[in-house]
Amino acid sequence: MGIGLVDPILRPIAEDLGAGPSEVSLLFTSYLAVMGVAMLGTGWVSSRIGAKRTLLLGLADIIVGAGLAGLQDTVGAIVGFRALWGLGNALFIATALATIVSASRGSVAQAIILYEAALGLGIAAGPLVGGALGGISWRGPFFGVSALMAVALVAVWTTLPEADQRPRPTPLSAPLRALRHRGLLTVGVTALLYNVGFFTLLAFTPFPLALSAEGTGLVFFGWGLFLAVASVWVAPWVQRHVGTYRGMVGALLGFAAVLAVMGVWTEQRAVLVAGVVLAGGLLGVNNTLITETVMKVSPVERGVASAAYSFVRFSGGAVAPWLAGRLGESNAHVPFWVGAAAVVLSVVVLRTGRVFVAAAFAAEDEEAERDARDAPETVARP
Template sequence: MWRQPKTVWSVAFACVISFMGIGLVDPILKPIADELGAGPSQVSLLFTSYMAVMGIAMLGTGWVSSRVGAKRALMIGLVLIIAGSAFAGMQDTVGGIVAFRALWGLGNALFIATALSTIVSAASGSVGQAIVLYEAALGVGIAAGPLLGGWLGGMSWRAPFFGVAVLMLLALAATAVTLPPTPRAERPSSLLAPLRALGHRGLLTVGITALLYNFGFFTLLAFTPFPLDMGAQAIGFIFFGWGLLLAITSVFVAPWLQRRIGTLPGLVGALVGFAAVLAVMGFGAHTKPVLVVGVVLAGAFLGINNTLVTETVMKVSPVERPVASAAYSFVRFGGGAVAPWLAGTLGERSIQLPFWVGAGAVLLGVAVLLTAAPIIRRIDQQPGHGAEAVNSEIEAEALTVGDA
């Protein structure tokens, strides 16, 4: 898995930097609220605008990349992220930050969708191994983001935004130098392709499951810093532990579980475990040690879920992988955009309520997932859990022409 072409490593590095942006904002949510006189529901809009725009923009990522080529699509996404993060750090109002977080989300949509399909298609080995590599980049980025955000946030709440801009400049340079030029597709993708792909029951079911799971995920990410009520560096260290455990389980535990018990039991177990952690955090919301342990422990279940659900999306339907990724992400991020705002709004009434609502939503996601159990079980009936061998050159060329 670790013997990969230069193209894969350059995109993976850019992914690490991109995913750092998710957790990097976490330690500074409370400082932003305190300095700008905003409540949890207002500050949570930093996540909502980011997720809403990213989800809707996912519908157009295939349309753009098939017309300009994968390399140009990645670079356009990186430029938008740089602009969004830099200008967000210059704002003096929550509304201004929210607006430029939306621009950041637009860039992230174009980058993430193209990056995942590029890694899967260009990697040597199996689809499953390529996805583990992608999730490893995600885990490292998510783990490092809060740590860097806490360190920079100790200086100023603006510093993490500028830090992202500088790091993404490095990622842009690496992508420009190491990624070979990719031509436009002979058959450009349609804007409606992701919506048509959602007609496949398995893909739609996994997308709705992820949407519901996002209610729990963003309760943890966007609301927990408020009841913790600690400094930026302390929050950064706590979420670093969360991200580190997420990275470990996504790379090592998830593939092992899939081999031992299968994809569906692994997903159900991870989601139920995460729901249980959220419920306990709800009961102990007034006790900081309970919240700290809950945040870190949740990382273990989220890492397993992320790897298994990403692999499921890539294999559960017969549509092209870039289209499947865009369709899934549209449902997951677009529909889940309300989750951060809802957690903040509920938290202004009771700090226990967001955790219980998040746990209930995750359990509802399990029920939805089980309705497509026969479809998901077919993945495990294929050799190597559907992790068919990938011919890197053929798959990469196929991705380029939009016919993976």
């Protein structure tokens, strides 16, 4: 919800503080850059203080960063506290994904669907709350994020049990070493390139959309709702009937096509609204499939794989919001075309690692078949 709360107020912040799109977009750039680099240290921290304490530390950082950002009077100061927010997000996101997968009683796929569904529902609800608070003041959503993270902190503190065993300490170099695995690096670079399109949609679209905070919130509510539905129901169907690799390629090419259409008809508000909502469904499918792939494509621990993957996609994609804002100040069409081109390039990169994706899921299928063959037959009793 914290991600979606801020999106409806990008334009009001620019108008109130006299800033352009490229300056306001630095709220995303500082957040993503710090979060990406900090991902390298999440495994080192969580393996020493435990997953629960790492989650609590991350939430506390977000509470402080978001609250102080809402008290500032310059874009530069807000950007600075968004960086602190990004540090907290890094500690939380990488640890949360690994914790959910480890704690789940079902398969990795089921755990990831749960994770993506929670993200999707939060992203859907966030713009509604952010739009309502932003209609009062652009500072409201920042304080709203602090309040939400305080609730999350209490929830984690009171409901998440401590691990039975202390984890083996992870060296700082583990995520970088993990990227030597060709499959993990390929998926990470794929995500980096598609994030250029993703953050163009998220950080730049509110400017040509030219709606109030409430109106922007409603549009991105539709985006997040479609993302959640696609993550939970559409992505598993696509995986069963089309396959993981083909499903990712189809979702990415569809997203590129949507961005291209938005680039051609940027002045048409109805096209932008439809494009944002439709992109949510395509992103929901891709997010679920690519996250599951990250958890399976390399032999390293899941927490290390998540951190390595997130480092590549977030730190590399940090330039996208600023670039979109800068290009959009000269021509509002160009950011969408650049985003579409980057997403198409992500498909080219993904194709080079097709064999690793296939091998990861083939090994799981063979293991499931072997378990089914080895399982003792049960005899029905009256």
